[in-house]
Structure formats: structure tokens, C-alpha cells
Amino acid sequence: MHLKTVKFFLKKAVFVTSLFSFLFVNTACEPPQETEISSAPQPSASASPVFVPEIGSPGGIRVVGNTALPNTFNPYLASESSSLAVIYRMFSGLTRLNAATRQIEPDLAESWQESPDHREYTFRLRPGLKWSDGMPLTAADVLFTYEQVINNPGIPNNYRDFWSYQGAFPQLEQLDSLTVRIRLKQPFAPALYNLAAPLVPRHIFQAAVKPDSQGQVVFNHMWGLTSKPTEIVVNGPWQLARYLPGQRVELRPNPHYYEHDAKGQPLPYLKQLVFLDVQDSNTALLKFREGETDTYDLRPEDYELLNPEQAQGKFTIHNLGASPSSLFVMLNQSTALKADGKPLVDPVKSAWFRNLKFRQALSHTLDKQGLIDSVYKGRAAVQTTHLNSHNPYFNPNIPDYGYDPGKARQLLKEAGFKWSDQGVLFDAQGHRVEFELSTNISSPQRDATCALLRREWQKLGIKVNYRPRLLNALINQIHQTLDWEVILMGFAGSSFEPHFSSSRWKRDGRMHLFNLGHPAHWKGQRPTQYEPWEAEMEKLYTEAAVLMAPEERKKLYWKAQELEREHLPFLYTVSELSLLAVRNHLGNIYPTIFGGSGLNQINWNSQYHFLKSE
Template sequence: MIDRIRRWFLLFLFSIFTVTSLSSCNPSRFKSKAAQVSQLVFVSPSDPDTFNPPISESLFSRIVFGLIYDGLINENGITAELEPGLAESWDISEDKRRITFTLRPGLKWSDGEPFTSDDIVFTYNEIYLNDKISTGVRDILRIGTSGGFPSVTKLDERRVEFTVPEPFSPFLRYAGGITILPKHILKDSINTTDGNGNLKFLSTWGTDTDPQQIIGNGPYKMVSYTPAQRIILQRNPYYWRQDSKGSPQPYIERIIVQIIENTDNQFIRFRSGELDSLDVAPEMFGLLKQEEKRGNYRIYNGGASSDTQFFGFNLNKAKNEKGEAFVDRIKSRWFNTLVFRQAVAYGINREAMKTNIFRGLGELQHSPVAMQSPYYLSPEEGLKVYTYDPQKARELLLDAGFKYNAQGKLLDWDNNQVRFTLLVKAEEKSRIDAAVQIQNDLNNLGIQADLQVINFNVIVQKLMSRDWEAYVGGFGGGGVEPHSSFNIWYSQGSLHQFNQGQMPGEPPIQGWEVSDWELEIDRLFEEGVKELDERKRQEIYGQFQQIVQEQVPFLYLVNPLSLQAVRDRINPIKFSALNGAFWNLYELQVKTN
């Protein structure tokens, strides 16, 4: 999300249930003595921003979307192999440019209406490929040097054909995984506008909508939403999946997404026995491990997380519609000086961060590509790294024309003190601790970073409006496919945060500049999706990683280990490093007392 939207942006695209932040509130609170039902409760650090999937930016909403929507195809949480979902089969043409999906017979939406190929064509052509709707999905679907998009054609009620203008390696995963929306509910909102000339779709399914009016095709449907407290979902009676005996799945009848901002409160709730599962932060691990047997839970270790955590500057040189610079011109000059960014990278002690904040339960991160990916370029293979070296950092700053005053404060070429605001979200203690260390490390270089700890939804708004200077943030892991992060690295992508361009529906911005290295990354991504030879793809994405490390738009920090505590009463857990403990929710059962 932007942040640890845990497997945030692309996991939503695949509509695969890969939520790793699970917990449960006191079950008795939601059960009568007469009817004990099976349930689990997920935890979210914030409220939703919308119930409209294509335009959502919050972690909470994306957790819910993984429950109320299914993909045409799904990804096995252990093997990452593609498996049938809403589509029972698919055929790929010899030239790799056409995919025909065949839907399962008798599919229905959660309101009982038929799910057909008309819904798929509507979703792609009228929503995701509609230039009046700002959605990151369109970035992911952009194809090669032509910048074109797939065409989607109905063949009959159960068959739909996707066609691409040129070879596109990740096409099957993307075409089969994106959330499909109900035409019979949303078609009118696409064809009408409000008083400001905006499509009504953009304000449809807001958080003020009755949750029971949100229609999905996944294992659960929404029942109620209480702001700042919880959302309750019940099993969708029209969901397609059945077990080998013909019994409907999922088996668990109710899901509750509890809104608990403070991780300490989540920790207390888990230790008291109220919660079924919890992401284990490094500072919690020691105590929770000691209590593992007594607490009737197991802590699963998936190795280094595939998420990315980073520190970065706002490199945007543009102005808003009033001619006001998004970033103060003096500060923008610092941020856009490559040697300044590299010096800061050498000045951050990430080893200390790993030891002190993450208790050694993590790995230094050097690349935007997950270490689990076959496309990852390691330091041993030549990837540039920034080993902590404050002396080198100071030398680079002095060589670039910066200087120190008698008090040891860093000044620029015009004697301006180097000082800026550093944003970090309030909901995650380890993120705040990392920001505090960065603040101290920068202070040792004579740089003053004023820490601003605020709610994540507020941070999202600041990022989208370009109202920020520096940020300690992160992105959820997109799996092993590098193109999953295209919307981050494409110069006109919706999550190109460090230099965000004009987005659909926004007031015009002036003077936006794209650097040569950003354009080179564009070219590499375009080349990478056309290339079908895996070895050549590895070389292409290796070049991309080298550019990122050289230019340092983000300084990557520490990947914590993927640790998750799950109560013994939930089975069968098939823990996955990429997808956590609950990717196979449909087959899980809860042993009730």
C-alpha cells in the first residue's frame, strides 16, 4: 500500500487470499450460546478508504477484497503454480498473443445473479482501461513499446478471449488474476457523471455504502462495517468451490476484520488468548517463542519477507495548478543531487538497524526484487551496495559542494541548513524505530530530519498529493515476477511515488521532468515483458536493479523474517514464505470448543 499493505498491490490484483496479518477477537462476543459458529478474525491497522477495488489505496480494503473476490485463475501458495479459479480452463495460442478462458458453469455473484463473460469484458474495457478512472491496474496491463493494452472479446456466455499486440511474458497471470466486478450493479455508474463531470463510479461503493450492497464472487460477502472497530463477513452461499465430497467451501462461516491500529494492543490481545493468529514483530518474538507450547500456537518462519522497506526522497520538480512547487526548490535541489542521495545511503547504519530493531531477525535488503525471485541480482553477482561508511558519506557531501558550520550542521552551496521533514506511519513500531535511527544517523552527518509520525491513510493522501519531502515506507511483495512492480517503476505509473506524474482526473501539474535513468527503466521493463527467454529476462532485470542501486530513489533497509503465530486449532496450515498461513482459507477448519 505503498506500505506494508502486506502483499499489497499485486496480491489484490490476483484476488488470492494471501493475508498474513490475521488475528481474532473474543469469539464469544459474536456467538450466541445457542449457535456457536466457526470464525476467524483478521486484523487491520486502519479503516478502509473505499469498498471500490480499482481505486482503493488502503490495506484494510485489500484484505477484504481478497475475501469477497476470486480470480479467473489462482496461484498455489506453495508452488506458485497457476490453478483454475472462476475459469475452469484456459488455452494459449501458439504465438502467445491470445488466451481464451472458459468459465465454470453456473457461476453466480453473491446476490445470486449469473456471472458471465459479459462481466469480464465490462470490467476490463469499461473500468480498468477507462482513462477517466485512475487505477494502478492499467499500469500493470500496459504492454511493451507500443504502450497498448489487451483487447477483451466475448466469445459466448462462458468464454472470453484476451489478445495482446505483442508478446507479454506475465500476461497469463495478470489476465487471469485481476478482480472482476459486477456489470449488473456498476454499469450505470460508468455511463453517468456527477455535478463536477466525474464518473459516478469514482464515488460508488464508498465506505458509507451498506456493506450488504457490495457484490462479489469470492468465498465471503460483507455483512456489516463499524468504523474504527470491525467489518464482519459471512460465507458466500453462491461461491463455486466444493470439496471432493461435494460439500461447499470454505468451511469457516464467518470472518471478522478487526481494526486495531496499535501493534502493542494486538500483541496483548494475542497473548491473552483472544486472537487466533498474529504477525510476529521482531520485538515480540522472544516472549512469544517461550510461550508457544503453553499458548497452543506455533510460530511459522518463512525466511526473509518479500516486502520492501525503504527510505526515500521526493524528487518531483513539478508545480501544481497554481504554479506552486510541490517540493521547496532549495530542498528539491538537494534531493535531486545524486551524490547527496548516495552519501545519505552510506550514512545509514542498516546493520545496526537489523541488530537493534529487528533483533537479528531479518536480512539487509539491497534490491527492489525479492530475494526469492529467480530474477534477483545479488551483491555477489555484482549488485551495488551501500555499506555503512559515515566518513565516505561526509567526503561525498563535501566533494559535492556542501559544507559544515562551526556547530557541525550541514549547509548547502548557498549556506542553507540541510533540514527536511521525514514521514513515517504511526501503526508499525519497527517502522517508527527505523525512522528514529535514520534521524539519528542523519544527525551524525549534520543533517536535521524532523520526524512526523502520522496515520497511514494520511500518509497515503500526502503521497498522492505529492505533499512530502522524505519518507520511510514500503511496498508489499508482488511475488517472483519483476513486472509486478511496473506501476512503481514506470515513469507514469500510479505508484511512481518519488516522481509522481499527472494522474487521470487530477488538476494539471506543470514542469514535471523525467530523468534519463527513469526512461531507461521504462525501456528495460518494456523489453523484459517481450522477452520469453528466461536467461535474457534475468539480464534485463539485472540491469534494472543496477540502475536503481546507482540512482538511489529508494535506499532499501531491512527485510524482516516472515514470522506468523497461528493457533493450533486451525488446520491444515500450509505455510508459505510468499503467501503466509491462510492462502488456502477455503480448506481450513477451526476446532470449536
């Protein structure tokens, strides 16, 4: 059998840039900067894909402002941005996504071979890899991570959902201490993306992945916020040095991290990377203007204030175009009954939320242009689908429902709703239409968006009880208690691979949030009910994942976006421009939309950041 071999050389003290076209930038090849901010996203959101790192000087501290600190340091329990922003810096997988070249490349793997039928991958680990505690990192850790953690039904994680579209979990075989063979049931286009999943240490977790006498999996309670830094064993460039609740997370270089620069200096260059808890956006702005933090993710209204200060403040504002994240309204359509027989959602309300004409009516009340003009100061774009405009599979032909309150009233009338003489909206059974709207407290834009939504819905005679929550409380309600009604929230999107959104379309997926309660997992008295379109959406994603030709995949993803538009599980609002302010004294900074969301667009190559000499 002939194999296609992909190999990247990163020797002990030699960085081979001619083979890597790697992750970083030198002074002769700075990314293009746009300091004139427009009211619409730019057509291209990445810098030049070819750049090499400048040789940096060891030492120095970077301080990043976060509006929330992590909920966990366990990479398989984290799902929210505050945890992932830190965890992404601490853990590596077999592969990684190069945000500059937009290509998958080896990470902990040195090379891989792919069979012609795309069903077998043989990975060779870099020799001499070690965990941060000095223990060897071997093929046994790869098998353990995939077989005992990712494919463990007792450990909820999105990575297993990604693989579930295969119909069978990959089969792994250890050929020797550095070589792993992975066999797939069928070709799988996102395979190399999925293999970026963080590896975790077998010697730490081996006894913690099976249920105990109480049926609890100890893994799910490890590496929480009370863990000692030395207990958290990592393989990425950074490791935990100190966590101060409500104050900061301090990371220090992992002394056993494998990367070195072209002069043989170990990476990271910085001696410390600090995530400062700034609580809210106003404080984040204040900390940046006072010089306490070195980067800032601008709100649209911040530009007028910060633009004149760039020269004196010695920073540059980068406009990367529309954010890859989505912001939407989601209605809880679950009909599941809890163990005590009580419904997750009031059946009267879930009946409204499951009514397509009700969702269409609410869609016609979204004054997106009004949002763009008033809340986002013209620095946002209308969003119509779960794939962002940078994604190569984005369907630009999806029409927006459009702001039309008259059409909203007509749809409600067609669905059997009616109004009292006082303009109060009732359903056909005489129940007043009333529900709770939630979002997270620390976002002024979301709070302002909710104010606009409440005003429009109240015009329709709907009583809206607004209850913003702390982010951690909101996450608990979404993933644990499941008793929310209507939420304004967002997903971090991928500008590369549509399959990263697949968990929200798998009916038993962890992120199928609008209709949770699958019979395979639900422990209550009755699981939820699914609509035929949900099965069709899952089928489209399943079929698209096994196609290797991009144009064939594109047809299915376009159809999936059309189906989503028709059935409206998410009522999309707008995508704001990604505006990032960066201190000029930071070296090897390469802002790009393809680095992720928010400050990940800067921090994606943090191991190469350094402080320039004044």
C-alpha cells in the first residue's frame, strides 16, 4: 500500500523554516494592518500566510485581561471561552492548526502517513517528548487519551461528538513507543482537525477514568480550581504557576516543551503569561489604557476613544473583519421530563418555542440594522447562518428574515395566537405569552441587545422577564440544570472546518442545546422529542464529513445552512468586527481571525511572543 507521508522537522536546536512556513512573523514581513475602521467586515481576515519568527530575547511578562477566569483546568471538561483561553496555551495534540498558513501541521507528532483511501493514519511522535513533570510522553498516552478519555461515555466532551459522525470510534494501535496507527471506519475529512485534541497524561489519570463504587468518574472532578499547580501536568508551552481566585492566573514556561527557535533557545521566550480577571469590559478598557494589560479586544464604541491614543499609548489597533463567533437567540424546545416527573420546560412554553411560526415571528422582530447602528456603531454585519463569512463553506445566498413587525404579527395570528383589547398576547388555549430572557452580565453589547429584544417583543404583547446572570451561573444552567427558557448567547466559530460545529447538530451531541434530553443519555422519566429536520441536519453533516472533495462537501454544507434557515433553531443577530489593540513592544505578534475568537487571535502563537527592547 502506498502512503502519503507528511513530515515536518523540528530538531533539537534547529528550526527549519523552509519546511515549516511556520507560525510566526519577523520584522521584514509584518502582517498588514488596517487602522481605518469601516462599518462592514473586510473581505480577508488574515495576514500574509508566509512568515517566519524573529529571534526573541528570553524574559519578560505579558498580561492579558479576561472578563472571567477559568472554571476548570481540565481540557475535557472545559467548554466556555474563559477556560479554553488558558487551556489552549497549556496543552498540545498530535496536530495543530497553523493560523497563518491555514493548514494542519504536526504538533506533538513529528510526521504522519495517510493511506490512499483516507482510512488509515500512522503517526510518529517527536523523540524525547516529556510531560511537564519530566515523565516521558509516549504512544501509550495517545491511546489512553483517545480510548479512555475521549471515548469514555462517563466523561462528557465535544471531541467524542466530533468522531460520532463516523458511526464508530477510531481504532488505535500502538506500533512502538513513538508510533500509533489510527484506523477509521470510512474516510473522514475533518480527521486531522480532530486529531488536534489535547493529549492528557496516562500516568496521572489511569486510575481515574472508570466509575467508582458510587458510579462517579473521578476524572470529572480532577484539575479543578483548587488543584495545586504541580498537580496539573501539561505538554504545551505553558504550565500553571499560580491561580488566585477572582484575581489572576499565572502561567510559566513548561521546561520540557519541545519547541526551540532557530538559535536553539527554548520556547516560550516570556518568563510569565498572566491572565488578569478584569470582571467586565469597562474595567478591561481601563486596565489597557492605564498600561496594566498589553492587549485589548475592543468593543465597537471603544474605537473613537482609542484611535487617537495609538501613537501616544504605543499600541496599534488591528481590524480583522467580522468575528468568527456567532450571537443568537435560542429557545428551549426540550420536552424531557426530569427524574421527579417535572418538565425541564413548562409544556405551555415549550409548545410555543417548538412552533416554527412563533420562531419566525420572533426572527422578524430582530432589527439587525438597528443593532448595528446603535449598539455596534456601524462596526458589525448581519449574520444569517452558523458558519461565519470567513469559512470556505459559508453560504452567502442565505437570505435574512428581515425586520418586519407586521409580518411577525401575521405569523402569530396564523399560529393561533391572539391579542386582548389591551394588546396582551395569548396563545390559542388562553395562556398569556410570557418567558424569561437571560444572558451573561459582563457584556454591555448583549445587555443592550436584550433591551432591544425586550422592547420589540413587548410591542407584540409578550411579557419578557429579563434575568442576566454571571457567566458561570449561565453555563451551569445551560449544561447542568437545563431549566432556562430563552437565552441570548454565542458560540465560538471556526473559520476553517464546518465539522467543528457538528456537536450542535448531533441529536445526542453535548451542544444540541436547543433540544436536550436524548434517550441514550437522559436519566429522567421521559426524553425529549425530535423533529424530522433535526435528523436531516445530522444526516447532512454525517455525509459531508466522509467526502474528501471540498466542492462535494460544500454542496451539503450549503444545504445544511438552508435547512437551518428554514427551521430556525437559532435566531442569529449580528457579527461585530474583531478589533484588537496590541502594544507595539510585543514581538512576533501576528493577529489573525483564524487564530480563534477574541484575544486568541493574538495569543495563538504565544510561545514565540517576546518583549522588544525599547
